[in-house]
Amino acid sequence: PYKVCESVIRQLEGTPEQPGLALSLLAGERLLEEGAAASVLVSPRRIAVLVDGVPGEQLAHVQEFRGPKAEIAFAEDGSLTKAGAGFARSRGAAAEDVRREVVDGTEFIFVSVEAERREARDVIPELVARLITGLQIPRGMRWGARPAGASEYLRFSRPIRWLVVKLGGETLSGEFYGLPLGDVSQGHRVLGAPATVADAGAYERLLEDQKVIVSQHERTRLIREGLDAAAEQLGGSWSDPGDVLAEAVYLAEWPSVARGSFDERHLRLPDEVLVTAMQSHQRYFPVRDADGRLLPAFLYVSNGDPAAAPLVTRGNERVLDGRLDDAEFAYDRDLAEGLSAMAARLGAVVFHEKLGSLADKASRLGGLVAALVGGRDESSAGNGSGDSIAETLRTAARLAKADLVSQTVIEFPVLQGIMGGLYAEAAGLGDAVARAVGEHYRPLSATAPLPTTVCGSLLAVADKLDNIAGAWVAGEKPSGSRDPYGLRRAAMGIVRIALEFNLRFPLAGLLAAAVDQFELQGVDVDGERRTAIVAETAAFVRERLQVLLLDEGLPFPTVEAALGAPAVDLPSLAVRARGFAAMAGRESFEDAVIAYNRCAALAAKDPAAGARSVDPALFSDDAERELAAAFEAARGPLLDSLDNLELESAVGFAAGLRPAVDRYFDAVLVMDPDDAVRANRLAQLAAVTGLIGRIGAFSRLPLGQT
Numbered sequence: 001p002y003k004v005c006e007s008v009i010r011q012l013e014g015t016p017e018q019p020g021l022a023l024s025l026l027a028g029e030r031l032l033e034e035g036a037a038a039s040v041l042v043s044p045r046r047i048a049v050l051v052d053g054v055p056g057e058q059l060a061h062v063q064e065f066r067g068p069k070a071e072i073a074f075a076e077d078g079s080l081t082k083a084g085a086g087f088a089r090s091r092g093a094a095a096e097d098v099r100r101e102v103v104d105g106t107e108f109i110f111v112s113v114e115a116e117r118r119e120a121r122d123v124i125p126e127l128v129a130r131l132i133t134g135l136q137i138p139r140g141m142r143w144g145a146r147p148a149g150a151s152e153y154l155r156f157s158r159p160i161r162w163l164v165v166k167l168g169g170e171t172l173s174g175e176f177y178g179l180p181l182g183d184v185s186q187g188h189r190v191l192g193a194p195a196t197v198a199d200a201g202a203y204e205r206l207l208e209d210q211k212v213i214v215s216q217h218e219r220t221r222l223i224r225e226g227l228d229a230a231a232e233q234l235g236g237s238w239s240d241p242g243d244v245l246a247e248a249v250y251l252a253e254w255p256s257v258a259r260g261s262f263d264e265r266h267l268r269l270p271d272e273v274l275v276t277a278m279q280s281h282q283r284y285f286p287v288r289d290a291d292g293r294l295l296p297a298f299l300y301v302s303n304g305d306p307a308a309a310p311l312v313t314r315g316n317e318r319v320l321d322g323r324l325d326d327a328e329f330a331y332d333r334d335l336a337e338g339l340s341a342m343a344a345r346l347g348a349v350v351f352h353e354k355l356g357s358l359a360d361k362a363s364r365l366g367g368l369v370a371a372l373v374g375g376r377d378e379s380s381a382g383n384g385s386g387d388s389i390a391e392t393l394r395t396a397a398r399l400a401k402a403d404l405v406s407q408t409v410i411e412f413p414v415l416q417g418i419m420g421g422l423y424a425e426a427a428g429l430g431d432a433v434a435r436a437v438g439e440h441y442r443p444l445s446a447t448a449p450l451p452t453t454v455c456g457s458l459l460a461v462a463d464k465l466d467n468i469a470g471a472w473v474a475g476e477k478p479s480g481s482r483d484p485y486g487l488r489r490a491a492m493g494i495v496r497i498a499l500e501f502n503l504r505f506p507l508a509g510l511l512a513a514a515v516d517q518f519e520l521q522g523v524d525v526d527g528e529r530r531t532a533i534v535a536e537t538a539a540f541v542r543e544r545l546q547v548l549l550l551d552e553g554l555p556f557p558t559v560e561a562a563l564g565a566p567a568v569d570l571p572s573l574a575v576r577a578r579g580f581a582a583m584a585g586r587e588s589f590e591d592a593v594i595a596y597n598r599c600a601a602l603a604a605k606d607p608a609a610g611a612r613s614v615d616p617a618l619f620s621d622d623a624e625r626e627l628a629a630a631f632e633a634a635r636g637p638l639l640d641s642l643d644n645l646e647l648e649s650a651v652g653f654a655a656g657l658r659p660a661v662d663r664y665f666d667a668v669l670v671m672d673p674d675d676a677v678r679a680n681r682l683a684q685l686a687a688v689t690g691l692i693g694r695i696g697a698f699s700r701l702p703l704g705q706t
Contacts (some may be wrong), residue, residue, distance in 0.1 A: 002250035004137060004157045005042045009216070012040040012049055012137055021134050022049040025127045030058040031120055041204070041214040043253045045186065048214060049131075050200060054120060054167065061115040065091050070100050070107040084109060121167055123141035125174030125181055128165060130154070132176065147178030161563040162186060167281045174395075188212050188254050191305060211254040220249050222299055226257025227285060230299050234259065236287040238299055244281035251283070252303035260284075260313045265295045269331060270422050274414045277323045282316065330407030341424040343402035354474040356521055361466065365397035367464035371513040372505060392455050396436035399424060400459060403437075417441040443493045450500050457497045461505075464490040468540065469514035472533040477540075487638040491544040495570055499548075504569040508538045538567075545570055549577045557582070557701050564697025572645060576688060576696050579647035588648075591655035593701060596692040598661055599685040600699055602670050606679070609686035618680040623660075623667035627684065629661040635691055642694060652690045661688065 014020030019027065020040070026032040034372025047467050065087075067073055071083030080095050082090065087176050088098050093111040101110050133154075136427030140155030154160075154177045163181050165172040171183040183197045187210025195210050197203055204214055213219045223245065231238040248255070266274065271294055278284040284298040291517065302312055334342070347359035355361075373390045402419035403409050412419075421438020425431070432455050440463050442449060451457040471477050497503065510533045519525050525533070542563060548557045554577055562577035583589040603609050618626050634653040641650035670685065672678045692698070 002247045005250040009040050009042050020600045025153040029123050030061055042216055043214055044250055057119050058117045063113050063115055065111050067109040070109055072111040107296045121172055125172050128176050148389045164197050167442045169199045183296040192705040216249055219255050223255050227299055228257045230257050231287050234287050236289045236295050238285045238287050244279050252301050256302050256306045257299055258302055258313055258614055259299050260317045262320050263296045264496055272418050273327050277327055280414055298675040329409050334406045334408050339399050339402045339427050342405050343399050345405050355470050360521050362398055362401050364466050365462050367517045369393035369397050372458045392432045394460050396433050400437050400440050409706055444490050448649055458503045461470050461494050461497055464494050468537050472537055473518050491541045494541055495545045495548055499574055502571050504571055508534055508567055511537045560700040561696045564700055575645045588652055588655040591658040592651045593698040595658040595661045600689040603686040603689045606682045609682040612683040614684045615680050618677055622667050623664045627660040630657050650695050
C-alpha cells in the first residue's frame with residue numbers, strides 16, 4: 001500500500017540528524033566509509049537500497065578496556081598478578097600490551113585491542129534479517145507457516161517473494177525466513193521478465209529494461225509530465241485536490257497517462273460530487289478549462305501496456321459513468337427531500353449510545369453557538385438577508401448534521417458538510433448559512449484549510465467542543481496514543497480557528513456550557529465530575545496550543561510561562577508566548593520578571609496572602625506606601641493593555657514597578673515579628689505578584705531566559 005511505501009522510505013532514508021535504518025546497520029558493523037550515501041528506491045513490488053561507500057572489509061577500530069587498579073594488577077617486581085594477567089587474557093592482549101593510566105587520581109591498567117575485521121561478504125547477509133524486521137510495518141500480514149529454525153512468525157506488508165543481495169558484482173549467499181539470497185529480480189508483472197542483476201550499480205538500468213522505473217522520484221516526474229501533456233491537449237489543466245498523485249506513484253511501476261471522457265449531462269452535478277467520484281473512487285484527475293470549469297474529461301495513470309490504453313479507457317469510462325448515474329439519482333432525491341426534511345429524520349440516527357441521537361447533537365450545537373455569540377443579536381452575518389450572526393448560527397446548527405442522512409453522503413461520505421452547504425444554498429437559506437454548514441467540519445487535519453467565515457468558524461468550534469466534552473462525559477477520553485474519535489485533531493482545530501479569527505472566548509466557560517448541554521439533554525453529570533471534566537478538557541485544548549507554539553520554534557520555557565497565565569482566551573495565550581520570545585533580553589522584560597519573582601518568592605510563604613486585602617493603615621514605612629501607589633497607578637493601564645492584547649505596554653507597566661519593589665525590599669522587613677504587619681506585607685507582595693502574574697508565570701523562565 002502506498003502509505004506503507006512512504007513510511008518505508010522515511011525509515012530507510014532517515015534525516016540529516018538521524019541516519020536511516022540501512023546506513024545505521026552498516027555503520028554499526030563498521031561497513032560504511034566516510035561520505036557514504038544511500039539511495040532508497042520503492043515501487044509497488046520492490047524495496048531497494050543502494051549504498052555507495054561500502055568497504056570490502058570492516059573498518060579498523062581500536063577498543064580501549066580498563067582493568068583493575070594498578071596496585072592490584074601488578075606485583076612488587078613489576079610483573080602482572082593473577083588478576084592483571086587474567087584481565088589481559090580476557091581481552092586477547094599480551095602482557096606487554098598492558099599499560100598504566102591515571103583516572104581521577106587513581107591508577108588503573110588499560111589495554112588497546114584492535115577489533116576483528118571481517119569480510120563484508122560475510123557480514124552483510126547477516127544484516128538482511130535485521131533490516132527487514134527493523135522496518136515498522138502497520139497491520140503486517142503473517143506468513144502461514146514458519147520455516148525450520150524460525151522462532152517467530154514473520155510479519156510484513158505483503159509476502160516477500162525474492163531477495164537480491166549484491167556487493168558490487170558479487171552475489172552474496174545466505175537465507176532469510178526460508179528465502180535464499182540471490183541475484184534474480186523480477187521485472188514488470190505483465191511487460192517484463194526475470195532479470196539477473198550482474199552488478200549493484202546497474203540495478204536501475206536493468207530494471208528499466210524490464211519496464212520497471214524503480215525510482216519514485218522518476219515515476220513522479222514522468223506522471224506529472226504525462227498529466228501536463230494530456231491536459232494541454234484537452235485545452236485545460238489537471239488538478240488533484242484529493243492528493244491522488246501520491247498514491248498513483250506507488251500503484252504503477254511503468255506509468256503512463258491516458259485520458260477518458262464522460263457524458264456532458266453529468267456536469268449538472270456539483271463539482272464536489274464529480275471530483276469525489278473521479279478521485280475518491282477511481283483515482284482519476286479532473287480537468288478544468290481556463291475559466292476553472294470542469295471539462296467532461298478525466299486523466300488516469302496506467303501501469304499496463306500503453307498500446308492497450310483504448311481498451312482500458314473504455315472500461316474506466318463505463319465505471320465512472322455508472323458512478324455518476326448513481327450520484328445523480330442520489331442528488332436528485334436529496335434535492336427533492338430538502339435539508340429541513342432531512343433534519344427531521346436525525347432523531348432516528350444514533351450519534352453515540354451514551355450521548356443520544358444526531359437530533360440531540362444538533363440541539364446541543366444550538367445551545368453552544370448561543371453561548372459563543374453571548375446572546376448578542378445585533379451583528380449582521382453578511383449574507384444580504386439582514387440576519388444576525390446569532391440567527392444565522394441557530395439555523396446552521398439545526399441543519400449542520402442533516403446531510404448525514406442524505407443519499408449522496410451515504411454514497412460519498414467524504415462530502416459530509418459540503419453537501420449540507422450545497423443543499424442549504426439550494427433551499428434559499430442564504431450564503432451565510434450555507435457556508436457555515438459547509439465549513440463546520442474544517443479543519444480536517446492540523447494543516448488543512450480553516451473555515452473562511454465567522455459563522456463557519458463559530459459553528460466549527462461548537463462542533464469540536466461538543467465532541468471533546470462528549471467523549472469525557474461518555475467516559476471515552478483519549479489515552480496515550482489512543483484517540484479513536486480524533487479529539488486531538490479537533491482540539492487543534494479549535495486552537496487554529498481561535499487564533500485565525502481572534503476568537504477570544506473563555507475556554508473553560510465554553511466547555512462548561514458544552515457539559516451543560518448534555519445535562520439539559522438528560523445525561524447525568526454530577527457536580528464533582530462536571531468540574532473535573534471542564535478542567536481536563538480545557539487542559540487538553542491548551543496542550544494543543546502548546547504543541548502549535550512549540551512547532552513554531554518558540555522556546556519551551558517561554559511557552560510554559562505564557563500558558564501559566566490565569567485562565568484567559570487562546571489568542572491571548574498565543575500573543576503572550578510569541579511576545580515573550582520577541583522581548584527576551586530586553587531591559588523592560590527583565591525588570592518585569594525580576595519584580596515578579598522577588599515578590600512571588602516571599603508571597604509563596606503564605607498561600608492565603610492573595611486572598612487578604614491590603615490595609616494601608618498598617619503601613620509604617622514610606623516604601624510600603626510608595627509600592628502601593630505604584631501598584632494602583634499600574635493596575636488599570638496594565639489590565640487594559642492585556643485586554644487589548646498590547647503585551648509590550650503591559651510588560652512596560654509591570655517593569656515600572658521594579659524601582660518601587662527594589663526600594664521595598666531594601667527598606668522593609670517583610671517577615672515582621674508583628675503578625676498583623678507581616679500578614680499585611682505578604683498580602684501586598686501577593687497583590688503585586690497577582691497583577692504581574694496576569695501577564696504570565698515568569699517563575700517558569702529559567703535564569704538567563706530574559
